[in-house]
Amino acid sequence: MPLRTAPPATLSAFQPATPAPAIEPVAPHRPRLATVVRRVGLSLLIACVIPAALFYGVFAVAGVWTAIVVALAWSYGAIGWRALTGRRTSGLLLLTALLLTVRTGIAMLTDSTWLYFLQPVxxxxxxxxxxxLSLVSARPMVARLAGDFYPMDHELALRPRIQRLFRNLTVLWALLGLAKATMTLWLLQSTSMSTFILVKSISALTINMVAAAATIALAAYVARQEGLLGHAPAAL
Known part of the structure; x- marks a missing residue:
């Protein structure tokens, strides 16, 4: 019976295996300043500007109770629409809807529009x-909301300049809220209902927009120092 011999080894069997190509780390995506501004502007538009404009417009035409219901319906409609279309709902919109819900519920239970306008104070x-109070924690309040406007990760949140920015902005918005509460209480006690609604709507919107612009300017300054803002592609 003839013996079987193993097939001769091919040349490739003696060649070293080709090393797998090295995988280069992918740099995290850094949005441009215009993208961040657009996100902030859209968030403020949906959560603050449109409800305020709707409230005053409906109040002038159909009265205060209708305006209260329409403003609340807008907030929940915006949340529902973003959920149905798979878009992320900002923390600002959720907070606005929560506060409007509490205000509306108390006003309807007490049948008092004055209480509705006192509650923002x-x-x-x-x-x-x-x-x-959040300043004593590891994550000030602004740090909890920052992810709505800029992609945050653990390494980025721990950078000293970023932590200092979050703390400074938290103080800024806290002082702003106290100033708005004082102004609202003074207007409510010293003006008529129609004057109060007009002045409050315009002044609150103006204060929020100025504060948002200051927030963006401070954040952009720090972001440039940290190399966090993307750049537009160079023209060919």
Whole structure:
């Protein structure tokens, strides 16, 4: 019976295996300043500007109770629409909807529109206090909301300049809330309902927009120092 011999080894069997190509680490995506500004602007538009404009417009046409319901319906409609379309709902919109729900519920239970307008004084004071209290924790309140506007990770959140920025902005918004509460209480006690609604709507919007612009300017300054803002591609 003939013996079987193993097939001769091919040349490739003696060649070293080709090393796998090295995988280069992917740099995290850094949005440009215009993208961040657009996110902040859209968030403020949906959560603050449109409800305020709707409230005053409906109040002038159909009265205060209808305006209260329409403003609340807008907030929940915006949350529902973003959920149905798979878009992320900002923390600012959720907070606005929560505060409007509490205000509307108390006003309807007591049948008092005056209490509806008094509640922002209380809520601004409470929120400002929570902002200040959050300074003793590892994550100030602004740090908890920052992910709505810029992609945050653990390494980025621990950078000293970023932590200092979050603390400074938390103090800024806390003091702003206390100032708004004081102004609202003064207007409520010294003006008529129609004047109060007009002045309050315009002044609150103006204060929020100025504060948002200051927030973006401070954040952009720190972001440039940290190399966090993307750049537009160079023209060919």
């Amino acid at each position: 209380i809520t601004d004071g409470v929120v400002s206090t929570l902002f200040l």
